[in-house]
């Protein structure tokens with residue numbers, strides 16, 4: 001489905017947005033980089049550059065050298081910002097303590113999130129990072145960018161910030177690292193008015209929704225993740241920018257249970273594409289896999305010889321619910337037992353495909369350790385259709401928010417609130433009957449309890465009548 | 473809406489703390505105006521922020537509200 005913009009798209013004049021010429025961007029040689037030393041001694045950070053992995057230290061040094069060689073009127077904050085950042089990090093390594101302090105009133109007008117205040121607590125030593133605020137920039141759907149857009153974004157940040165950025169933070173946004181307070185409003189203006197680009201969420205609000213690339217590139221996508229995320233981001237703008245939640249709240253959208261954005265581990269509300277009819281099987285292709293004509297796993301493990309493909313060992317015996325078998329040369333699946341784990345589909349993508357009656361499973365409550373330990377989301381809605389304008393999903397979301405905003409304590413995530421009140425209570429609030437799919441393993445999390453009104457005759461019984469039938 | 477705004481300001485100036493969570497503000501407003509809905513209180517707070525009377529205070533992970541010029545150093549420097 002083509003993108004259907006929610007409002008007319010602004011035509012961005014990239015030629016006017018660009019700040020630096022190509023010569024300015026490539027203003028140092030690799031030879032110069034080799035001999036370059038930043039102004040602080042950073043022995044431990046130098047160590048981090050060794051070894052086979054890419055290093056942020058190496059990247060930061062490039063940026064430091066680049067800034068050294070830019071003309072002074074081509075940057076609006078201090079030239080040394082990157083060098084001071086590295087210097088302070090070395091100090092923190094030496095002392096085993098951080099020298100960032102956070103908080104304070106930084107922000108842009110009308111927004112309660114998107115900017116995070118950071119200050120150095122040793123500014124006399126590292127004056128260029130006296131302020132080092134972070135700006136969250138809402139990433140695009142599926143993280144597809146026009147390179148002109150990225151260049152304009154980088155130019156803006158080089159000019160008004162440190163030039164250091166993070167593609168992408170764990171919530172999904174592009175993170176601009178380090179600028180001074182007086183640059184915040186101009187950056188906000190350029191982003192929103194010139195680049196038609198919004199900030200992401202931070203603080204006690206809806207965080208920037210994120211999604212896998214879904215139907216744009218992936219044949220497994222059971223839902224249009226990019227469309228859902230785009231719709232809900234627009235629909236819940238107020239929740240994104242004007243914090244009134246007890247704490248943060250994250251949505252993430254995975255197109256199928258392979259979970260490329262790991263929504264199950266990282267979102268208060270995880271949306272995972274699934275299907276409720278049968279896995280589509282192409283028996284000819286199954287035969288071709290068995291015969292070795294098609295490489296399993298889409299060729300992902302072909303770097304080594306793993307021997308001949310064995311469907312029994314590699315697929316059937318690894319099915320977590322043991323619901324597959326071969327019969328008369330054909331692969332059989334007992335679909336009602338299938339938990340949609342995606343294993344067989346991932347091994348034999350040309351033979352097996354998700355069904356066509358697709359929708360989402362909604363899980364709630366994942367979080368990193370804060371008040372309580374880390375937890376994964378728990379299945380709440382086994383299946384729901386997910387089609388624009390997603391009214392059924394919005395209705396569910398709002399029921400959950402209403403309860404959390406009412407009962408949640410300050411800084412209590414949804415998952416912790418559910419733990420405090422029990423899943424049974426949560427199901428009651430959102431009006432869902434308990435279902436076997438919600439139980440992780442029999443007897444391990446029994447939250448289906450009988451209530452007096454559910455039992456014929458309630459808790460009282462006629463003991464005489466009972467004794468008439470049962471001797472003591 | 474004006475009632476809610478008044479109640480918020482009353483709470484903000486009387487409260488011992490110079491910054492507070494939305495929930496605490498909400499509770500205080502609902503004590504005075506039991507019918508005030510959470511959404512309305514949020515709208516009123518947003519208006520006060522837009523007028524420049526209230527300010528957001530954010531640590532990055534959670535957000536608080538405060539009365540502009542009261543107790544919070546606007547610039548921690």
Ligand code: SF4
Nearest residue numbers: 212218221255256260
């Ligand atoms: S989560 Fe599923 S649909 Fe989305 S990109 Fe990954 S494999 Fe494809």
Ligand code: SF4
Nearest residue numbers: 319338339341342344
């Ligand atoms: S998706 Fe998983 S549970 Fe379902 S049949 Fe395939 S391997 Fe078994």
